[in-house]
Amino acid sequence: MIITENNNLVICGMAANDIPEQETPVIFRMLENGQSNAVFGTNGIRTLSLFQGGFMAAAERSMGELLVANDTYNINGEFAEAEIRIVRMRENGDIDRSDGALGEYILNTTNKEYMQGILVNQYDQVIFYGHYYSCVASDWHLNNFMFFEDSD
Amino acid sequence: MQSFSQSIDPDFGINGTFQSKDAPLMTTRKVEVSVDGKIYALFSADFYASEDLAAKNGLYGVLYRLFPNGQIDNEFGTNGRVIIETTDL
Numbered sequence: 474m475i476i477t478e479n480n481n482l483v484i485c486g487m488a489a490n491d492i493p494e495q496e497t498p499v500i501f502r503m504l505e506n507g508q509s510n511a512v513f514g515t516n517g518i519r520t521l522s523l524f525q526g527g528f529m530a531a532a533e534r535s536m537g538e539l540l541v542a543n544d545t546y547n548i549n550g551e552f553a554e555a556e557i558r559i560v561r562m563r564e565n566g567d568i569d570r571s572d573g574a575l576g577e578y579i580l581n582t583t584n585k586e587y588m589q590g591i592l593v594n595q596y597d598q599v600i601f602y603g604h605y606y607s608c609v610a611s612d613w614h615l616n617n618f619m620f621f622e623d624s625d
Numbered sequence: 626m627q628s629f630s631q632s633i634d635p636d637f638g639i640n641g642t643f644q645s646k647d648a649p650l651m652t653t654r655k656v657e658v659s660v661d662g663k664i665y666a667l668f669s670a671d672f673y674a675s676e677d678l679a680a681k682n683g684l685y686g687v688l689y690r691l692f693p694n695g696q697i698d699n700e701f702g703t704n705g706r707v708i709i710e711t712t713d714l
Contacts, residue, residue, distance in 0.1 A: 474654070474655040474657055474665065474667045474688070475657065476657050476659050476665065480659065482665060482688070484667065484686065484688065484709060486669075486686065486709075501709055503688075503707065506700065506701060506702070507688070507690070507701045507702030507703075507706075507707040508702075
């Protein structure tokens with residue numbers, strides 16, 4: 474959940490289906506009074522078919538652009554684990570496809586990361602954070618990660 | 626920088642605590658504070674968390690808005706809360 478610059482509330486999650494690889498990402502956008510923001514998606518609700526399952530997080534960049542990301546099941550219903558998928562979304566819920574037909578970015582990771590959230594810093598850089606597990610000589614470790622978007 | 630009092634403010638909510646009426650089957654997902662100090666608290670739940678939600682099978686979320694003193698802001702949604710149905714948050 475985030476509070477946008479114009480005091481809207483954006484909540485993202487998965488449409489419950491009890492079958493994780495068949496769950497549908499869904500984003501709600503509300504006005505400050507709790508009513509649906511009717512200009513976002515369809516009556517304040519936007520579903521995505523680009524990725525499935527996993528944990529969802531959102532952040533707002535400058536100019537009202539929304540970023541929605543998840544650590545994902547891939548389009549074949551397999552838990553990808555080593556990737557985070559990101560979609561850029563305009564204020565009305567339309568996907569920004571200016572950099573590609575799908576408008577989807579894939580951040581390839583290496584350690585089966587579990588994303589806990591995303592942030593945008595004062596330079597409009599995106600920061601992904603979460604944790605992953607590692608096993609060294611039968612000893613399990615819980616590790617944290619933070620990825621910064623390359624600003625170059 | 627303001628010092629940390631290391632004690633709970635008894636004037637917040639009821640004796641320093643806000644507990645949704647949908648408890649105890651609710652899981653806190655996220656809490657955000659707006660620039661005017663109002664508190665948004667997002668919970669998620671499975672089945673039958675409270676009597677008035679009993680008919681709602683499946684996963685759903687409940688979003689409350691509180692005043693800075695922990696009282697529910699009844700101008701938000703319906704009686705201070707919005708129910709987000711069929712979503713795993």
